[in-house]
Amino acid sequence: METILDVRNITKSFNGLKVLQNASFAVQTGTVAAFFGENGSGKTTLFHIISGFLKADGGDLYYKNTPISHPTPTSVARLGIGRVWQNPRICKNLSVLDNLLLASRNHPGERLLNYFVRPGQIIDAEKSKKSKAKEVAGEIALDGKLGQAAGELSFGQQKLLSIGMLLMNEASLLLLDEPFAGVNAKMIDHISEVMETLKKQGKTIMMIEHNRAKASSISDTQFFLLKGEIMQKNDVYL
Amino acid sequence: MNYLLHILVMAEIYIILGLAMNLLAGYSGLLSVSQAAFYGIGAYAAALLLVNTGYSFPIVLVGAIVINMIACIPVIAFSIRFRDLFFVLATLAWQVIIFTVLYNWVSVSNGPYGISGIPKPVIFGYPFESLPQFALLAGALCALVLLFFYGLHKSPLSRYFQGVRDDQLTMLSFGKKPGYYKAIAISISSGVSAIAGTLFACYYSYIDPTSFTMDESILIISIVLIGGLGTLRGSVAGALFYVLLPEVLRFVNVPDAFASNLRMMIYALILILMVMFRPYGFFGNYRFE
Secondary structure (H helix, E strand, O other): EEEEEEEEEEEEOOEEEEEEEEEEEEEEEOOOOEEEOOOOOOHHHHHHHHOOOOOEEEEEEEEEEEEEOOOOHHHHHHHHHHEEOOOOOOOOOOOOHHHHHHOOOOOOOHHHHHHHHHHHHHHHHHHHHHHHHHHHEEEEOOOHOOOOOOOOOOOOHHHHHHHHHHHHOOEHHHHHHHHOOOOOOOHHHHHHHHHHHHHHHOEEEEEEEHHHHHHHHHHEEEEEEEEEOOEEEEHHHO | OOHHHHHHOOOOOOOOHHHHHHHHHHOOOOOOOOOOHHHHHHHHHHHHHHHOOOOOHHHHHHHHHHHHHHOOHOOOOOOOOHHHHHHHHHHHHHHHHHHHHHHHHHHHHHHHHHHOOOOOEEOEEEOOOOOHHHHHHHHHHHHHHHHHHHHHHHHHHHHHHHHHHHHHHHHHHHHOHHHHHHHHHHHHHHHHHHHHHHHHHHHHOOOOOHHHHHHHHHHHHHHHHHEEEEEEHHHHHHHHHHHHHHHHOOOOOOOOHHHHHHHHHHHHHHHHHHHOOOOOOOOOOEOOO
């Protein structure tokens, strides 16, 4: 199995406090990796670094065996690494459909120049992206709510929409920050079903989760963060 | 009849200004208080070109739009560097700078004396001198601007502007650069404000800096807040409300000595009531939190 993400010796400190110390691990393509740890153990900091929202003090990141030099949120997203935040980041005033379309990758309508040089391409792309958005909405069971404002969805549905947006963005590696937090048992089952489907489609998922039982049941690898260091399940006594 | 046509021309100018402001505040979440500065730069650019070069109206109009789009570069820089209240403060500073320059750069703007003798528009040899002709020209330009914004509203680009407004982190997470869309919104808004400025300069044949003060910027913001952010009909309704309400209040029987002040007080009171009881304005689909 191929390694999709290789994290080597990442360190990060805030005002002298070491949050991550030589954190190293690898995630295989098409697997689900769960990250556990107490609050403040550096899980979210790790996700921030991988997704380019924070700069590491040291260490290297490799995505599909290629180093990610100077990661920024946009450059990382364009590589195919997508992020779902603990509190879902969606555009609450836009409809579910517009949120999905907003996230879509390489829409010619993103660039102003295309409106002058290739307007036909924009119209065609809009049609095909809309049809893809409807498919994705079906996968996340939001196909009945395409016209609804995203802010009117339940918290769990907003999380599903965030995952749907990653799919529209054609992300290969999905970083999910506490996907089961703050949602009811039925929605937890629903989200985990969606994750299983994504795994079958060949997507790789990394998730931070406190619901250890549920996360362990659907993950292939478990990592534990202890005092800024990362250990795999077999390395630690629980 | 002339009175009604005058109101119509003013409504057309303010609809254009309202639509330009709506792109910034309503679609992109950028509460700029330097809109009167762009209105003023457009008016001065058109006035100077018409008075000094004798270029035809269409060339002057395009020239004023281009000059305004260049003049908005500092605001683009503010929008990338600052957010929320800091952006408001930065645009406030820009408004003050532009007003001060217009007021004191006497060799170019003629300072507080303003520029007079601005010729009426002539397009392909056809003059728009009389009030009905001017109202028709302003109406045609207003309709074109409205059509342009309708097209923009229906385009995918509108979605990215609203994405910037709603959540910039979301945009970044999906590989979109918020700064790019802010720059486009500010450039378009600034360019469209030049159309209103050009019409204003040609309509009155005289301009001075007092027409482009902070008060004017606040009035333009109030137009989109009253009409409703994020919709085209909101901007149109807000502009009509702003232009027509003082005229309606003229019929309130009060002594001339303080009629004007009373009208503004009633207008301000209505603004407060709107904010309290109708925070989305007449037709808005978004409000500042």
